[in-house]
Structure formats: structure tokens, C-alpha cells
Amino acid sequence: MRFKLIVAFVDETxxxxxxxxxxxxxxxxxxxxxxxxxxxxxxxxxxMGLGLDIQRDVILWLVEEHMSREILETICRIGQFDTNPGQGIAIQIDVEDAVGVAHQVELLSKEIEDQI
Known part of the structure; x- marks a missing residue:
């Protein structure tokens, strides 16, 4: 099973x-x-022209690659990243290897059988 890491920088609200x-x-x-x-x-x-520090939350998801695009698009839509400038961004990165995810692999294998 292959994974993607989705990283989102979102407005804390x-x-x-x-x-x-x-x-x-x-x-x-x-x-x-x-x-x-x-x-x-x-x-x-x-x-007064002073710098305004914008607080963000960084959210990390390790997701199965077949589900990653839908999750990424959902994050974008709900976070209003494309409609409101400065709301946030999200990226996905290929994951070469991961450990500690055996319980997720078992659960996800059942969910994505039809997609593979």
C-alpha cells in the first residue's frame, strides 16, 4: 500500500x-x-502599520494514495483556499515508506478494494 502525506496550513478558525x-x-x-x-x-x-502575525495551524494527514486527491480537494473547498486569499494552502507529498500504520492498512485495504 502506498501513502501520501497531505500538509495543510490553515487559518486556526x-x-x-x-x-x-x-x-x-x-x-x-x-x-x-x-x-x-x-x-x-x-x-x-x-x-498603525505594524506587522500582524497571522496564526495558522499545520495539519498533517498520512493517507492512502487512491484517496489523497479527493481528500486534498475537500480540504481546499472547506478551507476556502481558492476563494479567499490568505485562508491557507495544502500540498501532498509522496511517502517512500511508513511504519506504525499496520492498523490503518488493514482498515483501508477493505475500503479501497474496488479502486485497486
């Missing part, structure tokens, strides 16, 4: 919605790293 949607799309779990800092193309400032 929509973290729970993105997590719930990813699970409904097939993700079996996630790791959330709270309070990351970031900035987009245009650096946001306060009314």
Missing part, C-alpha cells in the same frame, strides 16, 4: 471544519501543530 471534512472524505486521522506563524503574498499590517 477553520481547523476543526477542515479536520471533520477530511475524515468524511476518508482520512483516518491527523496531527495538528498549533500556532504556526506565516504570511502570504501581501504582508498584513495593523492600522
Amino acid at each position: 477553520c481547523t476543526d471544519d477542515v479536520l471533520d471534512a477530511a475524515r468524511k472524505a476518508g482520512a483516518t486521522g491527523a496531527t495538528v501543530i498549533n500556532h504556526a506563524r506565516g504570511e502570504g503574498v501581501v504582508k498584513q499590517t495593523t492600522f
